[in-house]
Amino acid sequence: MLDVLRTNLLSPIVLAFTLGVVARLARSEFQLPKDLYASLSIYLLFALGLKGGVELSHANLHQFAGPAGATLLLGALTPITSYLVLRHLGRFTIPDSAAIAAHYGSVSAVTFIAAQTFVTSMGTPAEGFMPTLLTLLESPGIHIALAIGLLQTGGGRPVGETLHEVLTGRTMVLLVGGLMVGVLMGEPHWKAVQPFFEGGFKGALTLFILEMGVVAADRIGDLRKVGPFLFGFAIVMPAIHGAIAAALGALVGLSVGGCTVLAAMAASASYIAAPPATRLNLPSANPTYSLTAALAITFPFNLVAGIPLYHAIARAVKGV
Amino acid sequence: MLDVLRTNLLSPIVLAFTLGVVARLARSEFQLPKDLYASLSIYLLFALGLKGGVELSHANLHQFAGPAGATLLLGALTPITSYLVLRHLGRFTIPDSAAIAAHYGSVSAVTFIAAQTFVTSMGTPAEGFMPTLLTLLESPGIHIALAIGLLQTGGGRPVGETLHEVLTGRTMVLLVGGLMVGVLMGEPHWKAVQPFFEGGFKGALTLFILEMGVVAADRIGDLRKVGPFLFGFAIVMPAIHGAIAAALGALVGLSVGGCTVLAAMAASASYIAAPPATRLNLPSANPTYSLTAALAITFPFNLVAGIPLYHAIARAVKGV
Amino acid sequence: MLDVLRTNLLSPIVLAFTLGVVARLARSEFQLPKDLYASLSIYLLFALGLKGGVELSHANLHQFAGPAGATLLLGALTPITSYLVLRHLGRFTIPDSAAIAAHYGSVSAVTFIAAQTFVTSMGTPAEGFMPTLLTLLESPGIHIALAIGLLQTGGGRPVGETLHEVLTGRTMVLLVGGLMVGVLMGEPHWKAVQPFFEGGFKGALTLFILEMGVVAADRIGDLRKVGPFLFGFAIVMPAIHGAIAAALGALVGLSVGGCTVLAAMAASASYIAAPPATRLNLPSANPTYSLTAALAITFPFNLVAGIPLYHAIARAVKGV
């Protein structure tokens, strides 16, 4: 376990994140141009989708139903546990509890990618259909959490609008679209675009995560505002969700790698799809809470310690 | 032929275009950042030029005169046929006819690239000097069409200005410049930059065409405004121009691949160089007509059906 | 030597620079999108740092002290010689002399990269720790020159601010940070990101330098304003600094490649870190002087003739 942690700490991803944090703490003005950040994220998501699609076309689809069910279950469970803990233990307001729950009920694609990279380098690659699970997990949690918040406060704009925004957002278009393109085009065509979409993947991810370090560190000043409860929540809740997901994954027959990645997904908090949806639907929720927790606490926790932890749990429950 | 069509339909290029269209029709807000779109287009044009230049330095130049003459002939012919058909059969105004003719008299670099990719994957690569022909075809058609329009209406700003703009525009600088750099640097230097300019080419093209799908679908609402005549024009005229070009190509000794690519060039309509030139010179022409026809009808037609069609014609006229 | 010059003139780097110049002189509007330019520079610096770090982890560190000392010496010497020559021979005002000296006392990362590329292609690669030297050379010269200027005029804002800006600027974060990430991650992790950071390097550099040609040519009109003295200075001073650095490099045991690169660094003039620092600290200095000299004279001089010259000098002093 310690060895694994060390290997993980010296991976380009974790090092680049740390560099971004250090630069920001040294009050450097450094940041990626906005369009480069967006471009990298488009590239990463589309590459992920394409590769996932190509693998999906080889995948054993009768093994897919169980994991898909488990994923949807997690998508319903995690926003509810998050909401209950925040509202009743943390004494947050209804809008704040629902807004934070929307973030933790959804998923962070970068955490997913980091977990995929990690399990591959550990020699325990995940199933080919994992990116498909990612697309299943993104949206439900946001809607369940927002629904709770809106029902409790009795306000809200048409739910259809939000549903549409999330389902047609950048992540969905690129992931689901990429998956379909990948499934349809097959191996020979994939070979032609592989140097671009696979060869450059890890390097582009490194650059992207460098900026995530800057952005996360930018919020370190807000950690005070967040308070000790939310701080603890942002570490303990992911760990619990991760453990549940790893066990559930084992139950439905996922490999060690698959369990680890599913755990990382359940444990992660969205910071792309959830923020605008909550901002527009629960305007009285304080965005500082959810974004600081998701970006400055949970994301680095998962990157540095969470993923190796879920891997250990997955090995334990799989008995290897 | 059906087999070829199927292979083409499942190519990353056509699939990515379709994904962009579907995303837009589902009212997704997804689009590439403006600067990423521009960057990809710069990369593609420069890579095209460089590779073309390296190939040109090996090419059999005494075979070049015929194809060059054929290209210039097409550059003079296609704007005139387009203008006459639009004005006299379609009953468009003089400015509208001239503006649309300027688009169809010039050439779409992306269609050219798609055709190159297609013939290579069909095992019938085109001649090394094709990118040089592309540079010959871009400019004349625009000027001839604008000249017709301005002569007929008797207005217009100094023709030198427009000529200068097109000749020093992005496409020309990158294509002609890239060609020269490619010719001069030779093989060993090319090897050093090849991973960047060749390895990434098809992947970058896929991403670029994804956005073209979005942009094209954005104009689908304008198809009504365009009317049935222009709709038919935007499919039939390219097919005719393509057939003429394929025959002409065979006459001057081009290979099947070369004939196909020349046909795709003649059939394609510019949506980069022509729009600003017509907008500034023929302000009373309605840009909705030309852009919708070029982008939302002719471009996808060529991509999906036109290129395989020209290939079949080229095989027929070459008797293989 | 002539052969070397010819090979250099036909390298993609020099050809791309020339293309940019020619396009601009033909009054083309072509330029890279601002964000692409920034993105390429971020990529190049970070790739340089990473690769340097990986090499540094293999480097013979007891050979490092001498070159490091030599570099710091050059960082103190070059701004002073520049200032004295400009002020007393060139009769520039104090602020103008100091501002130009700040540029020539610092270093141009692109010139460094071009020199690295050149010596590698000559079969005389430089030491693995050269990027580390680059980081040592960037900052001191700027501060020494500004200090001279401010002491002489007796104004100025807190020196700490400027120091902080330069030390936490983009170049430093990416180079120093990249070096550290590279040292820490080691070979196996480097392999994973190498296709992105090494495979694409030369191609990306070519595109970047194309834009530098445009930017340099943009200032050709300002050459008149610069006057014959500064014109001569921008060629002769680098040559002298380069010769001194090559000799100093030989003295502290650098290889021919290392001497050449050190010379190119000393000879080069900063146009990224120095301009904002001088603009904010010496507002009465005319930025046209320093930028035109650095970008439109010294940079192309080094690229085309300087680097081969320093290579010849390095061979001479090393007696090979």
Place this chain on the structure above:
Amino acid sequence: MHTMHLRLITIVCESVLEERLTQTLRRMGASGWTVSDARGDGARGVRMSPTPGENVRIESLMEDRVAEQVLEHLATEYFPHYAMVAWTTDVAVVRGDKYKEGGKR
């Protein structure tokens, strides 16, 4: 030159509101709008997007009466919740009819 007086309303707000506000402007009678990207800092200092300080700057020419209603609407529905400022300026336009509700479109 015959000019006409109109009000220009300028709204600076979190970029997430762009779509919603321009639709609101249209619904309330504005004939058009212009948007540009901006960054800024103000009283609220909340960070509403992962990349902080991303604002949009929306401008719209309209009749005084419409401007009044828009300000009213913003003050009630948006000011309490969102990082936002808005101001109006007197401006002169040529062919002002275009900007009137029901004006030639």
Place this chain on the structure above:
Amino acid sequence: MHTMHLRLITIVCESVLEERLTQTLRRMGASGWTVSDARGDGARGVRMSPTPGENVRIESLMEDRVAEQVLEHLATEYFPHYAMVAWTTDVAVVRGDKYKEGGKR
């Protein structure tokens, strides 16, 4: 602080016109201009570039008399053909001489 009154003309138009309009401003006597990128929607709704809604926003400080002439020129030469709006505002500047035709440059 001694200030002076000038007119600020703001033109929002299709980006293809940027070069031509700034040259026109200079020719008609403006001492300078500022341009930023914008997007928008208006009465015309034509899409004039492959990527729709790409506008520029041009601002220029000038004397009232010059502003009149510029508006006149825009109204005759450009308004009928191009997607465009323009308005003028009264503003106060320091050292206004700089902006006068023939003023110190």
Place this chain on the structure above:
Amino acid sequence: MHTMHLRLITIVCESVLEERLTQTLRRMGASGWTVSDARGDGARGVRMSPTPGENVRIESLMEDRVAEQVLEHLATEYFPHYAMVAWTTDVAVVRGDKYKEGGKR
């Protein structure tokens, strides 16, 4: 709608000054500012960055008195050295207290 009159100061300058000027605005009593990227040309025509014509456009709402002081400060400290223009406009805002020095923040 109860509105209040304020001054909007607009500064267009070399982008290198952004940080310094916004800090100055804050120090002199402005409650916030909005910045967007711009390009332009003017009397000076010096090129102050490797990529020429990169300006920023800074806007800030403030009381008349503060605006006076800011203009004064710009005119003395910045105008002689930097490529820059600044102007002020009369605008109306809702809930103007927010923008007063010592106003609710």
